[in-house]
Amino acid sequence: MTPLDPQAVSALFTRADGAFLFARWGRPIAPVVFGVTDETVAVLKGAIEALCVLTGHKMAETDPELGANLMVFFLRDWDELPATPNLDRLVPGLGPLVARLKAAEANQYRIFRFDDAGAIKACFSFIRMDEHLGQVPADTLALNQMVQAHLLWSDTAFTDASPLAMVEGHAVLRPDIADLMRAAYDPVLPAMAQDPAHALRLAARLGRAQ
Incomplete structure (x- = not known):
């Protein structure tokens, strides 16, 4: 599964009222x-x-x-x-x-x-x-x-798609969500952000947040 793009990352932390809010x-x-x-x-x-x-x-x-x-x-x-x-x-x-x-x-x-x-x-x-x-x-x-x-996900983050996937009959964390969660806890990043640009910083770490 390919990493989430910046728009998809932003959507996961943008609330129904349009406000971006990230917190770990x-x-x-x-x-x-x-x-x-x-x-x-x-x-x-x-x-x-x-x-x-x-x-x-x-x-x-x-x-x-x-x-x-x-x-x-x-x-x-x-x-x-x-x-x-x-x-x-x-x-x-x-x-x-x-x-x-x-x-x-x-x-x-x-x-x-x-x-x-x-x-x-x-x-x-x-x-x-x-x-x-x-x-x-x-x-x-x-x-x-x-x-x-x-994490403090958006109130609409998983309305249309679960953060989990089924593998051989067992639920596992989707690889793209796992990658994002690793990036979210990068100690270089702030623990809380209200600036939508934070999504760009998260997205830049996807695929290498190991």
């Missing part, structure tokens, strides 16, 4: 997972670890400021969120958010928090296991979700 994690990822079996937790953490190896980023047991900074919640119904103890402290406006998610019949939602430099410092990922997601293999679901938590 600025601290080690310390994950915690709720609502699934220990076996599924291991699959999710394995996906995070694989992506950290890919990008050269780090994982940690705990975050000194937040304890856990990547919180993944699996649930059957959005009404479970307001019943989760203290979640309203982490997610202001939880009630109206749940109402919007129910109205949209959404099955996933992510909230990012950022440090003073604009880098990602926390991510809350909510996954409602509807009929569609319930049919997705655990390893496929885990990899897809962790890819989307690893």
